[in-house]
Amino acid sequence: MFKATVFTIFPELFPGFLGYSLTGKALEDGLWSIEAINIRDYATDKHGSVDDTPCGGGAGMVMRADILGSAISANYSKGKIIAMSPKGKPLTQDMVRQYAKEEQLYIVCGRFEGIDERVLEAYDIEEVSIGDYVLTGGEQAAQVLLDAVIRLLPNVLGNEESTVDESFENNLLEYPQYTRPTEWQGRVVPEVLLSGHHKKIADWRLEQSIKTTQDRRPDLWKKYLDSKKV
Numbered sequence: 001m002f003k004a005t006v007f008t009i010f011p012e013l014f015p016g017f018l019g020y021s022l023t024g025k026a027l028e029d030g031l032w033s034i035e036a037i038n039i040r041d042y043a044t045d046k047h048g049s050v051d052d053t054p055c056g057g058g059a060g061m062v063m064r065a066d067i068l069g070s071a072i073s074a075n076y077s078k079g080k081i082i083a084m085s086p087k088g089k090p091l092t093q094d095m096v097r098q099y100a101k102e103e104q105l106y107i108v109c110g111r112f113e114g115i116d117e118r119v120l121e122a123y124d125i126e127e128v129s130i131g132d133y134v135l136t137g138g139e140q141a142a143q144v145l146l147d148a149v150i151r152l153l154p155n156v157l158g159n160e161e162s163t164v165d166e167s168f169e170n171n172l173l174e175y176p177q178y179t180r181p182t183e184w185q186g187r188v189v190p191e192v193l194l195s196g197h198h199k200k201i202a203d204w205r206l207e208q209s210i211k212t213t214q215d216r217r218p219d220l221w222k223k224y225l226d227s228k229k230v
């Protein structure tokens with residue numbers, strides 16, 4: 001069973017969003033579990049300080065290597081440790097698929113200006129970003145990452161929610177979807193989707209996926225073309 005261990009100064013934020021909907025049901029059903037470790041429990045002063053000013057000066061505070069190191073040492077057994085950070089490697093569906101194969105994933109939620117680099121080195125921690133923007137902390141980012149991982153775990157998605165056709169599965173964005181009513185405010189559902197002709201529907205969907213991907217994600221479109229070459 002997949003287990004996530006999260007290091008945070010806000011353990012009360014977990015499971016948070018992950019306690020709802022599909023991921024919440026899967027948590028209830030015992031398909032995955034989560035433990036939130038309060039980094040402050042490893043502080044050495046009576047204020048529970050976990051941060052200090054940056055060496056070399058500059059804005060903000062830095063998470064101390066000794067405190068975070070103690071928290072990790074006391075709770076780590078084996079497996080991958082990642083840290084959520086805007087300077088991390090951008091998260092992709094390929095990375096999500098790899099994480100979903102792990103039995104145990106450790107996630108450090110950064111706060112302040114960053115984490116002392118020495119603790120990242122010492123524990124071979126991979127920094128991961130959920131996008132090119134800056135959040136106030138890593139907790140929301142960790143929940144985004146875990147949501148993407150949990151839905152890929154065995155038995156979490158039902159047949160009706162298969163991942164086969166969704167965005168990123170073939171380096172293409174998903175085609176547009178429609179449901180009833182077939183006419184709404186003078187707008188009609190594309191005729192081909194009502195034709196019952198499976199081949200024509202598949203061709204139309206592929207064409208739409210290609211158009212959307214070319215328009216919105218030239219980087220992904222290039223990946224798609226490259227994947228077709230081999």
Ligand code: ADE
Pocket residue numbers: 084085086110128129130131132133134135136137138141
């Ligand atoms: N912490 C702050 N910003 C972040 C981001 N974009 N991704 C991951 N963690 C973060």
